[in-house]
Amino acid sequence: MMPACLLLSLVTLAQDPTELAQEPQDGASEEELWDEGLEDLLGGVPSGELGSLEEGGGLRIASLRGSVGSRYRYFFRDRDTGLNDQQWFFEGDLELDLDINESWSGFVQPRFRLDLYDSELRRFEPFEAYLNWRGESSDLRLGQMVENWGIADTYNPLDVLNRRDFASDFLDPDRLGEMGLRYRMHFPSGEVLGEPTLALYLIPVFRRTEFPTASSRYSLGAGPIPFREQGSITPDGEDQIFGAVRALSTLDTSVFNADFHLLAARGPEPFPTLMPRFKPNFTVDVVPVYYGGTTLGAGLRAVPDEQTLGSFLSEFTFKFEGAYKQLYKFPESPISAPEDYFTYVVGLDRVLDRPFGEKDQLTLTLEYAGENGASDPTSQLRFFRSDGVLRLFWEANNFSRTSLEARWIQDLDTGERIVQVIFESQLRFLHEDLRFWLDYQVFHLEPGEPSLLNFFPNGSSITTGIFLDF
Amino acid sequence: MSFFLTALLTSAALFPQENRSGVPIPAVPDFQRDHAETFGRQIAEFADLYDRGWKDEIWQGKMILFDASGDSVERSTVRYTLENPDKGDKSLVRFMTPAEYKGVAALTHENPAGNDDQWLYLPSNRKVQRISGANKTASFQGTEFTYEDLAAIEVNKYKWRFLEEVELRKGEETIACYKVEGVPQYRDTGYSRLLFWFRQDNFRREQVEYYDRASQLLKVMQSRGWEAVHGRFQRPAIMEMKNVQTKKSTLLEVEKRFLNLSLYKSRRTGKARPNLTEEFFTTRALQSR
Known part of the structure; x- marks a missing residue:
């Protein structure tokens, strides 16, 4: 929390960057080229690489981005158990890149999340809040990361x-x-x-x-x-x-x-x-x-x-x-x-260009996750002891930036599987940066098998969300 | 606005400026005009040589994508390039808009002998991922440009042939050009051949035609609003790629451009800026803003 408070207070005290601009020195003539606007394009560069901000300094917000939106999730199996069968989140975050001087910069990302159906689920927190120092051949990050x-x-x-x-x-x-x-x-x-x-x-x-x-x-x-x-x-x-x-x-x-x-x-x-x-x-x-x-x-x-x-x-x-x-x-x-163990993933990605259309792209991911070495009861409840993962991610590359993602996770020991399909697109008729998505998840559980998921109601759900990025 | 910018930069190009780059213009060699393949290759090699020495470049601009109906979207990026004529250029592209892509960055180390090394940084999951550089034919962010189109032309990766000397008409202007065919000699190309119009007086590429693998004309790229940066390096203010098969097009419009940073003085210090270095083009730097 400390770095966030510190950085936010520093932002308030920041000088106007235009005040830092100086008139040409060293007898520079008007024909000489000045770096107007160049500094704005050169964030995140190690010390000495660009010679920016080295004298005078002054904190400024170098870039700002974020999102705000809402998503609703409906669990459609094992309902009416006395637990929440739906979630309705309102959430947002803000990312601030800060330039302080040649060597120091900062980053703050406060975010909030609350669930209308769950009064206990309230989050107001700095997701990240840190300072960076960059030297010639080393760098330091201090804070929440x-x-x-x-x-x-x-x-x-x-x-x-x-x-x-x-x-x-x-x-x-x-x-x-x-x-x-x-x-x-x-x-x-x-x-x-x-x-x-x-x-x-x-x-x-x-x-x-x-x-x-x-x-x-x-x-x-x-x-x-x-x-x-x-x-x-x-x-x-x-x-x-x-x-x-x-x-x-x-x-x-x-x-x-x-x-x-x-x-x-x-x-x-x-x-x-x-x-x-x-x-x-x-x-x-x-x-x-x-x-x-x-x-x-x-x-x-x-x-x-x-x-x-x-x-x-x-x-x-x-x-x-x-x-x-x-x-x-x-x-x-x-x-x-618990007993010691070795856990691993092997896999591959393959990108296919234009599989269905003129500019689309399909990424195929195949992975196997396994575990060896432990047989205690705790180990039986861990995920990814012997699981196959198949993921297909299709991007239309159209004006609405439509994408479709399908993921199949199969437990090869117990037969348990999770299938997830996510559709995402921009609602351009409302706003260029308004993002809509639909997430459908189906859980197939094996009640007789030792699995952590068997302790809970079936998590099959459909989620829809709308977010504005800025 | 674009028209004004184009007119302004064209007029600037019509009046030759003093070469302030410190990089002399090479003398035109004695071309072997009686052999089409040799002459074609000599033109391509000289065009490549003519443009060397800029060291580094920062380009900020917008991409305007048009579909066949005239609907359009805008995207903006900043591209940083480090010149490395023998080992392959290095470039880093940062996306500014759309807002969803803000912070996304792509790093490319071109490899003259094989596939490029490429990495992608997605701020949403804080991950730098190496990706295969084999997908050169993919559209660059939904534009009519592919990764192949945006990479530097490696002379050795094409088989060249001089076709003819032509007068290219651009508006009121008539430009004397060498028309040269380049046939890609590398795998994973989207093209059977490219036709280049090299301007005879300064060897810049006025126009390029791209033919698909079925040898049909696919796209035409035209550049305009040329500017001699530092009185030496020819750069267009606008590049337009038209897909003649789908009727879609993309405009790349420059908003800011800096070549050879050491030729600029810092407003803050009054001192010359240093050039970009290799460190700027690392996966470490990719994660920085």
């Missing part, structure tokens, strides 16, 4: 930085910003390794995951045993600290060109184990018990070289993302940590 470390489409074992907000959508939860710092060191590119970067992360304060509310269809307290989120068993002291090291680079070989990541991270895991707690009065409830995890992982996204492997293969993008998870319990924890 969100990053996506994933490579695959549907499931990302490497994406372990941010907690999730399970309240508004249990299966596709939004990220929550983490407060801390990121320091990146940049190294010179070579013939094979390009843009080598070493990134260090430190999140010193642990914050709990946001769970579905009591009236949500995914409420953890909907069963006969009450869920006591306030009784969470969380790490204290040094155990709260999350730290990570990421090494990133491009790889240019005669066989393929790729981006690869290596990751080592240690700290509290964002999603806890749920433990029954027996009370002296012979009642029982369920509390979240957080534990720690060490993650060692690697990821690769590669495009085969056309000259070596031919043009057919060079039209594919191949990807791998895998992480070994070693879990450990905190001293306060009354239960042992």
